[in-house]
Amino acid sequence: MTNSTVDTSNSTTLGSTVLKIENLTKRYGALTVSDSINCDLKQGEIHTLIGPNGAGKSTLVGQIAGWIKPDSGSITLNGTDITNMNVAKRSRLGLGRSFQVSCLAMELSAQRNVMLAVQARQGSSYRFWKPAASDQSLIDEADKILDRLHISEFKDTLASQLSHGKRRELEVACALALQPKVLLLDEPMAGLDPASTQGLINFLQNLKAEIPILLIEHDMDAVFQLSDRISVLVYGKLIFSGSPDQIKASPEVRKAYLGDD
Secondary structure: OOOOOOOOOOHHHOOOEEEEEEEEEEEEOOEEEEEEEEEEEEOOOEEEEEOOOOOOHHHHHHHHHOOOOOOEEEEEEOOEEOOOOOHHHHHHHOEEEEOOOOOOOOOOEHHHHHHHHHHHHHOOOHHHHHHHOOOHHHHHHHHHHHHHOOOHHHOOOEHHHOOHHHHHHHHHHHHHHOOOOEEEEEOOOOOOOHHHHHHHHHHHHHHOOOOOEEEEOOOHHHHHHHOOEEEEEEOOEEEEEEOHHHHHHOHHHHHHHHOOO
């Protein structure tokens, strides 16, 4: 990272870089919402992005995911420049996503939502969904993923009838069904009760060895439990990056986000 206040001293203990963001800039008129941002994600880690409301986290996520086109800078996934690729191409290259705004098919059951994600990964058209709905291989894979997230008891429940927290867990299940090489999670803990939050924390801690995770999260207890590295975004600028202990000890971060207490 090029920012003078960014600490990268612990990066040598991590794996190879899988996602790299360089000098990413996005402006809306006179407002700069992403100001020459440099950060990366390494194999085997959870790198968490935190910051106050209005810091520019959603805009940064949108640029990484492909919903928002940056004005300048680059995004590289496993050595491939994806800056100008659409969402579908990024997904095929292995970028999995779960967002604050639900993209679930609310009229379908939890199981069928995951089956759709599996079918999408296989490249099948949704036009053939009716025969695919009885495809035992799709059913078996969806059930395995739901069981892995401990939500298999809700497999026959319509997404529209799930609690907000269970929908968040289902969104993670759908993201995993795409077999991503990198997972981008936008506030997955939002709406979860304490037991579900801890369950998801445990799951993600085990998952990171398989799939590196770029996490955007407001639950600071979860952030400090999960993160190998934390980057702090304030008013579009990345002001500090380091280990959880370094973040806690930083006067600059406490002043900007964590509070003096």
